[in-house]
Amino acid sequence: MPLAAAPRLLVFSKTTGFRHSSIPEGIAALARLAAKEGWEATFTENAAVFTPEKLATFDAVCFLNTTGDPLDAAQMEALKAFLAAGRGFAGIHAAADTETDDPWYPTMLGARFLSHPKQQTATLQVHHNCADAHLVSHLGPTWQRFDEWYDFREPVPADACLLLTVDETSYTGGKMGKLHPLAWTRRVGGARVFYTALGHTEESYHEPLFLEHIRRGLSWALEGRKPDAAP
16 A cells, blocks of 8 residues: 555635734744644645645645635635535634635634734633544643634534633633633534634744644644545
8 A cells, every 4th residue: 555645735824804914923833833744735825726626636724814805706616615525624813704704604614703802811711521622632721821812703603612712701801701712623514624713923823832732723624634545
């Protein structure tokens, strides 16, 4: 049997709304992770890669602080078909502030950005009892860090496996109540979907615990790839 090909990851960071200054830091951090993990990573802001033929060369897509409406209707259909084929998706931070009025994308992701208070330190609750809890097994029961804490327009779907929630009593301005989700996984059809609202700041992409959080989420999304056919 031939050796399996390296997992192939597409990192997309196009913005048509607010542009995060941390995007270059995020790209550099994901490039380092890919090199260490043996992933083949492609970084682009060119939405023309979203065709069925081009996406077929990847195992997972990561939206890194995308905003606004970076994909047109045909490109969105290509992404939809990619996930329907059983591939993976990972969204980082502003991926939830992307295509928020599209009828499919926010439903797939599980959230639509609403607002955020000022950046501040807060305490995250780590959930070690969901099916994908191994993705946060490197963390203790709580995690205190500084970031920009998103509120979402609606609660995340009941089928989401919550990995991280934020304690609204630990900071000011939260709007979602006692169970305020920040990171989760979902199975959407045959696809694996991972999302984390963390990752606004440039400093995030130098934090060992955050980088391990991202590494595990991306690895999990890539694990859903279909094995290469034998020659």
